[in-house]
Every structure is written in structure tokens, then in C-alpha cells.
Amino acid sequence: MNADEKIAxxxxxxxxxxxxxxxxxVHDINFTIGAGETLALVGESGSGKSVTSLAIMxxxxxxxKTRIDGSAIVADRRGAxxxxxxxxxxxxxxxxxxxxxxxxxxxxxxxxxVHRVGDQIAEAIRFHESLSKADARSRALAxxxxxxxxxxxKRLDCYPHELSGxxxxxxxxxxxxxxxxxxxxxxxxxxxxxxxxQAQILDLLxxxxxxxxxxxxxxxxxxxxxxxxxxxxxxxxxxxIVEQGSVSQVLSSxxxxxxxxLLAAVPRFEQAGLAQGELGTIAGFVPDPSTPPGGCAFHPRxxxxxxxxxxxxxxxxxxxxxxxxxRCVRWRELATEQEGAR
Numbered sequence: 581m582n583a584d585e586k587i588a589x590x591x592x593x594x595x596x597x598x599x600x601x602x603x604x605x606v607h608d609i610n611f612t613i614g615a616g617e618t619l620a621l622v623g624e625s626g627s628g629k630s631v632t633s634l635a636i637m638x639x640x641x642x643x644x645k646t647r648i649d650g651s652a653i654v655a656d657r658r659g660a661x662x663x664x665x666x667x668x669x670x671x672x673x674x675x676x677x678x679x680x681x682x683x684x685x686x687x688x689x690x691x692x693x694v695h696r697v698g699d700q701i702a703e704a705i706r707f708h709e710s711l712s713k714a715d716a717r718s719r720a721l722a723x724x725x726x727x728x729x730x731x732x733x734k735r736l737d738c739y740p741h742e743l744s745g746x747x748x749x750x751x752x753x754x755x756x757x758x759x760x761x762x763x764x765x766x767x768x769x770x771x772x773x774x775x776x777x778q779a780q781i782l783d784l785l786x787x788x789x790x791x792x793x794x795x796x797x798x799x800x801x802x803x804x805x806x807x808x809x810x811x812x813x814x815x816x817x818x819x820x821i822v823e824q825g826s827v828s829q830v831l832s833s834x835x836x837x838x839x840x841x842l843l844a845a846v847p848r849f850e851q852a853g854l855a856q857g858e859l860g861t862i863a864g865f866v867p868d869p870s871t872p873p874g875g876c877a878f879h880p881r882x883x884x885x886x887x888x889x890x891x892x893x894x895x896x897x898x899x900x901x902x903x904x905x906x907r908c909v910r911w912r913e914l915a916t917e918q919e920g921a922r
Contacts, residue, residue: 586762586795587636587680588612592650592665594628594635594819602647603870606632606819609650613763613795620810620827621799622842626866628819629799630685633765636664636797637682638672654679654763678708681756682765687748691740697751698724698736704758723754727784746777753784760792767799782809803846807831812903815839818867818877821897825904835915836906837882838862876909884914 582588594606606628613619621629631640640646652664656679664675676682684690692700701723702716711719717736724732727750740748749769756764766785770778786809789796798809806813807827814824815836823836834840844860864881867873875892879885895907900915908914 582612584614585612586615586617586654587797588651588653589636590651590653592632592635592652593648594631594640595647597645597647598870604819605869606635609821611814611821611824613797615762615793615795616789617812618789618796618798618810620806620813621797621816622801622803622806622813623816624801624842624862624866627816629816630767631819632816633682633767633797633799637676637680637765638664638667638669639682642669674708677704677756677761678759679761680763680765681759681761683749683752683756683767683769685768685771687745687752688740690752691748693740696737696739697743701751701755701758704755708759719758720754723758724751726757726788727751727754728780729754744777745773746780749773749777749781750784753781753788757788757792761794763795763797764789765797765799768801769798770800770802770805778805785809803831803843815842818872819869820877820907821905822878822908823904823906825901829901829904833904835900835904835911836908837884837914838878839906841881876907884910886910 589609589611592606592609593604595602595604609632611619621632623629634640635648636652648665650665653661654664656662662675664672664680667675691697698717698720701720702713705711705716705719721732721736724735729735729747729750735743735747743751770781773781782805785796800806810827812826813830814821815830815838816822817838823830823834823839830839831843834843841860841862847859862881867877873880876890876895879890882890885891889909893909895909897905897907899905900911
């Protein structure tokens with residue numbers, strides 16, 4: 581782990597117990613995120629994005645129900661490296677929310693419905709710091725002001741159901757940022773929000789990141805959000821990273837057919853009202869991890885697969901240019917075809 585890196589994940593594997601054995605669901609995930617950097621993790625539902633984040637946060641079921649291998653290194657308050665994967669639950673409680681925090685996908689189910697939001701923010705603060713109730717409440721008020729909630733004094737005493745979806749999400753951000761963590765994991769924090777509120781949340785995260793210099797792992801299925809907030813992007817399919825690089829590399833020159841399929845399904849503003857045909861789709865579904873296909877996991881759904889090759893040869897993650905990696909045995913041929921079609 582370099583000095584400018586806030587988190588370094590290496591060879592992360594996750595498997596769930598089934599019967600007398602284990603079913604692998606996340607395979608050999610490697611990435612780093614630097615200070616002030618945002619890494620987007622993209623893929624369909626069922627690709628393993630949330631499992632990856634929950635494994636890092638140690639929020640999955642404990643052994644023997646779950647098996648987690650690899651490492652996720654962050655720095656403690658003194659700057660010494662600590663491995664989240666190797667930690668027990670008692671140790672992790674003092675790191676979770678303190679050094680690494682998470683914004684969950686649906687705030688209404690993440691917030692406690694019978695406690696006021698001010699009390700929930702103050703609870704997170706008092707767990708990590710020896711503060712009086714009054715001081716913790718003052719800090720909670722300052723956090724609500726920081727995340728842009730109107731009438732923050734009034735909102736302190738509101739219950740979650742009394743707030744709008746956007747305000748609940750801001751409360752979740754306030755809880756996550758209460759201890760100024762080095763790493764923030766945002767698991768689809770703008771899902772189910774209208775585009776105006778979504779833009780406000782993204783602006784808020786960007787501004788807070790500039791102020792605190794935190795590293796953000798942003799999990800989403802929305803490439804529009806990726807283009808808006810991310811510096812780098814990893815595309816995940818069937819528990820594996822299938823393409824990764826800078827936002828410009830992946831969005832402008834996607835080489836993996838899966839990435840191309842995802843991008844083809846994104847509506848484009850400049851084509852609104854024009855006769856451009858139907859949006860692209862990817863046939864089929866993400867495979868069941870207990871019965872994965874042979875060869876490339878994407879080949880049963882891929883329009884470029886070749887029998888006897890794609891269904892036999894499991895592709896490795898290759899670097900095709902500086903910082904741009906992908907997993908496809910045919911990428912050279914497809915890149916030539918793509919250039920010829922321009």
C-alpha cells in the first residue's frame with residue numbers, strides 16, 4: 581500500500597456455504613483508490629458488486645457460512661496499515677464508520693424507524709468518541725448543515741418516515757461522514773431518486789470529497805452517474821472484473837463485449853426524439869454462481885462468442901494499454917472490426 585493510497589484490495593475472494601461445500605461468488609478482485617479519487621464499480625444486479633463492498637466492510641455472515649480470502653488494507657489513525665479482512669468483529673467495530681464508512685442503497689430500510697435522525701447520527705459519533713449527549717447532538721446538527729438539509733434544527737427531531745427520499749439519503753451521508761473516514765463506499769446511493777435530487781447528491785459527495793480528501797468506491801449500474809462522478813471504472817460480471825480503466829478509456833473505447841452491451845443500453849440525450857431504433861439489450865441473465873458456464877462466463881449471452889474457443893478458454897485480465905485492462909480472448913479481433921467500422 582503506497583502512501584497516496586487510501587485503500588488497497590488484493591486477491592479478494594468470497595464464497596458462500598452451500599450444503600457441504602462453498603459456492604464462489606467473487607473472484608480475485610484487485611484495486612486501489614487514492615486520496616480524493618473515485619472508483620466506480622459497475623455491472624448488472626447479481627454481478628457481485630454489493631457482495632464485494634459488504635466483504636470489505638465485514639458485514640457478511642461470519643464463517644463457516646461465508647469464506648473470505650485476500651486482503652483489504654487501510655491505514656489506522658496513526659497511519660499504520662491494517663487488514664480489514666483479517667479483523668474480528670470486535671476490532672472491526674472500531675474501524676467501521678471510523679476509517680471506512682458505507683452509504684447503503686435504501687436509506688429507509690437502513691435507518692431505524694423508531695429513533696429520531698439526530699439520535700442516530702449522535703449514536704454513531706458517541707460510539708467512537710467520548711462525548712456528552714449535548715456535544716454529540718451539536719456535532720449531529722453541524723453534519724446536517726454540512727450535507728445541506730434545510731431547517732436542520734427541526735430535522736434533528738424528525739423520524740425517517742417524515743423526511744423525503746433525498747433528505748433521508750443526506751442523513752445516511754451525514755452518518756457515514758460523522759468520523760471523517762478515509763474511505764467511503766457508496767452502494768447505489770442515488771437509486772430511486774429523481775434526477776434533480778440525484779444531481780444534488782452527486783454534487784454533495786464531490787464537494788465533501790474535495791474538503792476531506794477521502795477515497796470513494798461508488799457502486800452503480802448507471803453509466804450516466806459514472807461519467808458524472810468517477811475517475812476510474814471497473815466493470816464486473818459474474819463475480820469477476822471484466823474491464824477496467826479510466827472513465828475515458830472504458831466509456832469511449834470499450835473493448836469487452838459486455839461493457840459494449842451495457843453502454844448500448846444507455847439512452848443518449850443527443851438522440852432524444854430521433855429515429856435511432858431501439859435501445860440495445862443483452863439477452864439472458866447473469867449466470868447462477870453455483871452452475872457457472874465453462875470458458876468465458878459471458879459467452880452464452882455474447883453475440884461475438886465462437887464455439888470451441890470462448891466456451892472453452894477462460895480469459896485472463898490483460899492490459900491492452902496503460903491502465904486499461906479487460907478479460908476477452910477475442911479483444912484484438914473485435915478492436916480491429918470496431919476500428920474498421922468507423
